[in-house]
Amino acid sequence: MGFQAALKRIELPYVSRWINDDIRPIEAQRRTWGFLTFHNFWLLVNCNITTYLTGSALIPLGLTWWQAFICIIIGNLIATVAVIVNSLPGSYYHIGFPVFSRAVWGMWGSQFVIWNRIFLINRYGFTAWVGGECVYVILLSWDPRLESHIPNGMPVDTGMTTAQFVSYVIFSVISLPVIWIRPHRLENFFRFACSITLVFFVVLLIWALATMGPSGFGDTITSGSALSNTGGPDSVAWLMIYGIVSTIGSIAAGILNQNDYSRFATQPKHAIVGQAISFPFYSIFSSLIGILVTAATQERFGGEAIWNPPTLFAQLLAQDETAGTRAACFFAGLCLVISQIGVNIPGNALAGGFDLAATFPKYLNIRRGAYITAIFSVVINPWRLVNTATIFLTVLSSYSVFLAPMTGLMISSYLIVNKSKVNVNDLYRGDSGSIYWFSYGCNWRAPVAWLVGVVPCMPGFIAAVDTSVIVSEGATELYSMSYIYGLLSSGLVYALLHRYLPAKSLDAFVRDSPSARELQQMHQSKWDVTLAETPEILDVLSGHGKAHRCYRPTASANFPRTTSPGSVGQPYHEPLIALSSTPCLTIPESRLKDVNSKCRASSAMLDNREAERTVLVTRVARERRRALSPLRHPVSGVVPESAGIECKSSASESVGSASPASASAPAPQDVAQDGPSSHSESPRITLDDSVPSPRNDTLEIFPVPHVQTLEDNENRTAHSMGLAAEQDTHFLASFRSDVLSGPNQIDAEFIQVYGGSGYPWDPPVHFCLLQDEFTTQDNRAREEASRAIEELVEPHGPALVRLYFRHIHPVLPFLSKCRFLRQYSDDKTKLPASLRGAVYALASVFEKTEPSLQGPFPFRQHDLADLATDSLQRELDSPNLAKLQASLLLLHMTPNRTDSIAHPRTWTSTAQAVATAQMVGLHQDAGKWNLPAWEKRLRRKLWWATYVADVWSAVCHGNPPHIYPASFNTSHVTMEDLRAEESVSEELRGLVDQDNVEFDVATGARFLELVNVSQTMRGVIDCKSQKIEVMNRGRLVSLQGELHNWLTLLPQCLTMPQLVRDPVLSNNAPLHLAYYAHLALLYRALMNPATKIAKAMPSSSLHLWFGTALSDFASFTNFMGELTPKDLQGFWGCRMSPFRFPRDVTSAFNLLEGFHDILQRLNRQANSISELLLLPVTLRIDSFFTQAADRLRGGPPVIGTAAATSTFAAAPNII
The missing domain is CATH 1.10.4160.10 (Hydantoin permease)
Known part of the structure; x- marks a missing residue:
């Protein structure tokens, strides 16, 4: 006892066999x-x-x-x-x-x-x-x-x-x-x-x-x-x-x-x-x-x-x-x-x-x-x-014979076997649940590979230690290069063993997990707390994971009951623990007896705190209501009568298709598994005082994962319940919520899309599923807008859809092509009127290019844009992904009832789009949520489309962006996200051109590059928006280095056409214009302050960066000189009324040619001190942006050489 007591006294706080505060990931x-x-x-x-x-x-x-x-x-x-x-x-x-x-x-x-x-x-x-x-x-x-x-x-x-x-x-x-x-x-x-x-x-x-x-x-x-x-x-x-x-x-x-x-x-x-x-x-x-x-x-x-x-x-x-x-x-x-x-x-x-x-x-x-x-x-x-x-000492100096193979194993493991992906949580978990447990806690491949690197060098090693031992010259020579041999041979053998005899759990993790960069960011954020702040994670990592049980109520109509080994064929019941929608409520075995006795206690003796721990997820309903969905499966459950509520379960059927409109194929479930609960179903418990709840003190273990959708819930809208909301994701543990305190006022239910990993920094994620309720006036207005839109475009709707995917989608790939086409083909009125109106309006400017639309056109773009915008304002009472798509597309219209491109409406509309994206939870990474693959990919794509729009709106209007880095954790959009739902099935190919049937890699690369450039631009905005005296010039210089070689690193599919005007490459003009607008703002920030005093000081930022700016903008001069009206369509066309398009594009093109001449003169006069210096100093490029906007408004085509005084007026077109 004395020794045990002494050990207890020196034991560190917050530790297990595998972790303490010094060997955990550094916060x-x-x-x-x-x-x-x-x-x-x-x-x-x-x-x-x-x-x-x-x-x-x-x-x-x-x-x-x-x-x-x-x-x-x-x-x-x-x-x-x-x-x-x-x-x-x-x-x-x-x-x-x-x-x-x-x-x-x-x-x-x-x-x-x-x-x-x-x-x-x-x-x-x-x-x-x-x-x-x-x-x-x-x-x-x-x-x-x-x-x-x-x-x-x-x-x-x-x-x-x-x-x-x-x-x-x-x-x-x-x-x-x-x-x-x-x-x-x-x-x-x-x-x-x-x-x-x-x-x-x-x-x-x-x-x-x-x-x-x-x-x-x-x-x-x-x-x-x-x-x-x-x-x-x-x-x-x-x-x-x-x-x-x-x-x-x-x-x-x-x-x-x-x-x-x-x-x-x-x-x-x-x-x-x-x-x-x-x-x-x-x-x-x-x-x-x-x-x-x-x-x-x-x-x-x-x-x-x-x-x-x-x-x-x-x-x-x-x-x-x-x-x-x-x-x-x-x-x-x-x-x-x-x-x-x-x-x-x-x-x-x-x-x-x-x-x-x-x-x-x-x-x-x-x-x-x-x-x-x-x-x-x-x-x-x-x-x-x-x-x-x-x-x-000889042994000590030669010990690298044993260390070199160990180093080779570590390098091979990280770079080749694990592909730089590490499941940090499992490195501290000491049971078979860890992917690094291998066989009984040992990876037999490592000692085998280590011996391959050590054994051949041992004769030379022995001869070096004991000079009396004689070995061959080959053994001595191999020992002479022992470190290099041991490192390379052991690393290679280790990689080959894992290649041909893989560890299944590790191999699955490396294959199915997100990118290494995403894992690194995720684990950094997860572990950025001390163990003293989160002592409960030690139970998860202590190696006692098997002693935890997972309980949840289930819909017995859907899932088989678990049977005990001793009674085959008979239902096996566990004592009632809790009614839970969390994927896995872990309760240590040592506490089960105590918890069960509390749950079986009289409801009159159950205090409020116990009720708060018992009832974890609930649905609050009105006294008289109708069923929201036919896919409801009741389940028996118990809630203490003193709580004043009765419960039943409502679990939607699993989404069974890659897209909700198709029921032919099972949905891919690409839910990343991070812990035992990351992929489990989350049934919803419905509080309904009109339906009696039969008494049943049984609870089943729920082993079947469930995938649900937030998007296709008819007459219901899912709202993100963030950590800052009153009904946050931990409200279930406190049970103090206004939503729950007013059961006769709110028609809603809470669903869980992610159960958390058991760590406080990785909480569960809930959404509030609200019944859509519109006033009579709103319903009438939406129906009238939908009908008016279709009457305007009839019978040209399909042709306009074809034009949209021919001209707009390659530049703005916001829509899920197959999903939109399928819904449009089945019943287009099910699509929001705002989205249909936006698609028609953007496509209408290209009506001259469609043979079937020859003749007098019955409407203007603004006619459709007005109706779509008015409808959107009412539709946003129930936001979803389709309405966000409409919000993003409508940003590219000329604001209603005005011809001003730089109208404040574009700024406020961008803020509305950002708010919509956050309301539906796009700012949260859905990688581990229980959602179908198509929905997670679409959510990522739309979030980054919103991000791009927000950055460019900030550039155009000179205001700080609405999205800031700490406000989201959505993983980066990938080419696979953009590829999803892009290959059109046979029955829908009549709605698109043959060239648009399959996914175009250039479209995906173009959007990814625009996202990357926008992220860099965000860094410029952050530096530029600071006060001059604290401006982060070091960060600006770093960003200038990132942008300097951008053109030379572009893939061929994103370059501008040279001799033959390829229409696909012409779609790249907006991306290149975006890049040059970035450079403009960057150099404006670097050369700030651009004053007369700075112009006269050789050491000023103005003098320091002026030559570099001219050098970088030489390629802009060439770019402008090579532009054609065809290239400008993707940039200007979306803002023009159809009947004005050809004439104004020609004027804009002539204006750009004038700007080309101005830049040429600047290059020739780079060393002269004149008023022309102010143009590259401020870098507002007014001879292009402002005057191009004036020309498009119908103003005089003046190309001046005086100092520029306005901001990027036309930049919104780049979005």
């Missing part, structure tokens, strides 16, 4: 390592005595100094690549080496790798002993007779004196306070230590060269090599290979556990760039200094090459005991002490702390593990290792 608050931190870290790791001594291991082999230096350069470059690649899991997922090892070796198998790394705990003791030698130099500088003043009582076989041991103890003691510093708070120490270290090494080199004397360098540099260039392991070629591998092997342990450090990166690029620059540079720099200083001081000591700096300074003191020499040696020893602490604490103490914390997470954190590392480093007697244990 944002602790991700503090920027580029400079990584730079300073690697300066300390590589600018130290060990790296300084690299030449001492290579030149004595028989290599010349320059051959050794080549080995050092090549070895460090290879090591840099390995460091960067192996650090990617930590950089992107913020997990350490021991944790990611679980993904490679399995949850238990990873212990083998961790203990191999813990074996290197002796490195702390070795480095501490060297640090003690530096302290010894300091003591000698105080007292050159130190050895005589401190009697030596140490045995001879220890290889040390009492004074040296005292120095070691002093170094060990002064290191202890630094160990206390948490890794994320080491920046200041790094900054201090690396400054001292760098200055010391530079001064040391200068001193050695300046005091070298006339004799020059010693034979360390001047001697040649007597070895043959080739011919066996003792030739120069093989010795250089050995030197390269030895250089890599010296940092092999650091390469292996690099994730322990990269996980603290504020951004992945900080770790990558910091390692790429500082790692090789300072390692090569320090090694070169070691060679040069040794050679420069060699003649001073009678030709003896003294490689070890502490020994060098001790020799100086022995030769010269003057005050100057003693002071110099004191400061040199002090700098070396700081340098050794700087490498020993982060490189060895913290590494041991990471590994021990992962091995014993319940009792050890990083700090405790680091102190244990320091304590046990004394136990291994480092003085014996340095002075007497030559075999052990």
